[in-house]
Amino acid sequence: MMEIDGLRKSYGEKVALDGVTFTVGSGEMFGFVGANGAGKTTTMRIAMGVLEPDAGEVRFDGHRLGFADRRRFGYMPEERGLYPKMKIAEQIAYFGELHGLATAKARKSAADWLERLGLADRAGDHVQDLSLGNQQRVQLAVALVHEPEVLILDEPFSGLDPIAVDTMADVLAERNAAGVPVLFSSHQLELVERICDAVGIIADGRMVAVGSVGELRRKEGRRFLKVAVEDAPTGWADALPGKVVGNDDGALLIETDDDQAVLAGAVKAGRVTHFGWQEPTLVEIFREAVA
């Protein structure tokens, strides 16, 4: 388990992190979301030891992280950082050796990851000759080559085509299944909602919501009853307990505490063709949490 505990960080006058706390459990996929400049990259850089916090600490399995621990982490930095003129297989193996793998093992692992990520036929190409999406796959291989115990990835999905997104998501889920905690940032909230066990929402350097999507729905989101009634008179729901907040393709969206009263009113008004709760999406939860 990785614990981010009370991180504070300022750049001059600018307070970037104002007490950031959350945990990423073993085998957990944690999606870190927030507006531009909210503090995601700063948090992840501190977790990787690239930046020192002004206060707070990061722990792994109960102890404060040191250099040796971080060698066993896999990291995809926001600024990426591949060598453009180095051949990709050599480059991945080189990073493997930097993380302590013996040369033969590093080469074997590099070849295996290139195969897994669909880049085996590009092994001898220079990084600069790959498309940006393929460079990102190489960056993922660099993060994974030494079989890291924790993965920290800054916007790993940005700029990928849908097939590459699926490959990346599958690889991360496999690492999760092997017990690896995965922390990644993203602006792709539908993807985060689909693949993450837990989500943390940061705004202006503070965590404004943390939990599973289900927990966030219960705590942060508003849910609505979606009710469609054929041939109902206009305004049929006006006298019912609750508030009509919208119309979705002919169905009313009603905010209410009394679904049974709304159902009884709907049945009285006409033929009910749809009746059910509409849960808020992560996009809606996000908008409410950062508002």
Ligand SMILES: Nc1ncnc2c1ncn2[C@@H]1O[C@H](COP(=O)(O)OP(=O)(O)OP(=O)(O)O)[C@@H](O)[C@H]1O
């Ligand atoms: N080296 C720096 N010097 C000064 N200010 C910085 C520096 N790095 C980040 N900041 C500021 O700190 C705040 C947090 O930035 P950070 O990069 O952590 O946000 P982010 O959530 O990763 O944003 P994005 O989604 O745009 O990548 C921002 O206001 C940013 O301008």
